[in-house]
Amino acid sequence: MDLRRLAEKICGEIVLAENSGETMKKWRTIFSTSQSEVAKKLAISHSVISDYESNRRNPGVGFIRRFVNALLELDLEKGGKVVSKFADLFDLPPAVIDIVEYSKSVRIDDFCNAIEGKRLNEFEKLINGHTIIDSLNAILRFSSYDFYKLFGLTSERALVFTRVTTGRSPMVAVRVSTLKPSTVVLHGVSKVDEIALKLAEVERIPLIKTDLEISQIVENLRRSFL
Structure with a gap:
């Protein structure tokens, strides 16, 4: 599975979305990951993730990349079940x-x-x-x-x-x-x-x-x- 290609797809969708917070939450939900898990991986407070998802903060491109990479890494640590589903979507x-x-x-x-x-x-x-x-x-x-x-x-x-x-x-x-x-x-x-x-x-x-x-x-x- 080309993780870079998958990361680019997710990042692009978040960046271009009219509601970036909802789109971030959508992808976190798809990966069955909690705000706390993502926050721990990024070494930040879970309230920061909550702020972004509720549009109290606007994420920059750099943070979006880190957020997406955290989702991918957490999934791989759990066996890569979600990542594996995307293999067919690129074919x-x-x-x-x-x-x-x-x-x-x-x-x-x-x-x-x-x-x-x-x-x-x-x-x-x-x-x-x-x-x-x-x-x-x-x-x-x-x-x-x-x-x-x-x-x-x-x-x-x-x-x-x-x-x-x-x-x-x-x-x-x-x-x-x-x-x-x-x-x-x-x-x-x-x-x-x-x-x-x-x-x-x-x-x-x-x-x-x-x-x-x-x-x-x-x-x-x-x-x-x-």
Whole structure:
């Protein structure tokens, strides 16, 4: 695992985030590390970490690097379970357009508004990330193992399937998978297949359709929820 690459990814996300404190807390939570553990590793008071995460202080780039390195070192000391999960995220299939973990849980309605979508059922779940997939590329190239890479660090995420004609194939894939997303988004579909709608009902998965440009979906979701 390229730790430098992982550290750069996390540092970059914190630096560019509108709410750096929430993003720091998100990554600390992902690494299952307490404020006290990080503070001890950095030889500072845990109240300093609390101040940064609650935005009472603004972290500089130097501190962010130290903070991220502390998370990585603490995880490696515990066996590297979280770090190992990221190995697959740096070897994603080309069908993955975008994959992101959110700084906090997002409600379905807020997510739907961000992508100018239309809800197709009334199920309610929280979303903690998204993966945007080129559906045609996925159908042609995906292995069963590749499908599981779509779930990133958590299955509590929205899977956004682009270039969809009816929505049946994505929902069949979700149906047979042991991992289930929080939400499925069908992009570019004019009329959703009845079987796709039924499968969403059976799995109790919120289903959304949208025609927003893919680049705009990526921009809106990253701006709203990172």
